[in-house]
Amino acid sequence: GAVVSQHPSRVICKSGTSVKIECRSLDFQATTMFWYRQFPKQSLMLMATSNEGSKATYEQGVEKDKFLINHASLTLSTLTVTSAHPEDSSFYICSAQDGRFVDYNEQFFGPGTRLTVL
């Protein structure tokens, strides 16, 4: 099946710094990418939908200036957590949608990034 990579898999940073997470579709062109946040033992919370070449659509309650999303190419989307604070510590997962398949499992997930802000 299609492969989506995420980098880094784990990051620890100091409060106040910015962290960039990359999501890449390795063998297909992703017209749409989704960014999720997951707290321990909880469900995935959709943060934003990212379409190549356009501004991301953020879910209600997600700060656009805090979580910067850039989808510069059909294979890469980045999430930058700006001025990170301990409450931003979480598991961040991206998924990529192959625009050729509108049915079945057209969403492919990355392995996730565990962010810890000290």
Place this chain on the structure above:
Amino acid sequence: AQKITQTQPGMFVQEKEAVTLDCTYDTSDPSYGLFWYKQPSSGEMIFLIYQGSYDQQNATEGRYSLNFQKARKSANLVISASQLGDSAMYFCAMREEGMGGSYIPTFGRGTSLIVHP
């Protein structure tokens, strides 16, 4: 209102037995898709099975089958012959068509399955 409801926060099953994980959904969209994902402790989301709203037959994938009852808006996952490696979180998800034709996924809260030897 929740679109995807998983009422079982935790389930236990004996190895080699079958287990059913419940999922109900709420939508007014006639066209939708239902998914089940497995998330082991490593965190990766593993796709298990898919059911389209217009599919006449229940989906099956190896030991996984989806008991789709459209009138009840129910999409339960059945795992047959449970294995120790099945211990994980299981998420039910629904895809509806959002604004502009994009497909917006919604996830349930998940069910933690523990398989006992």
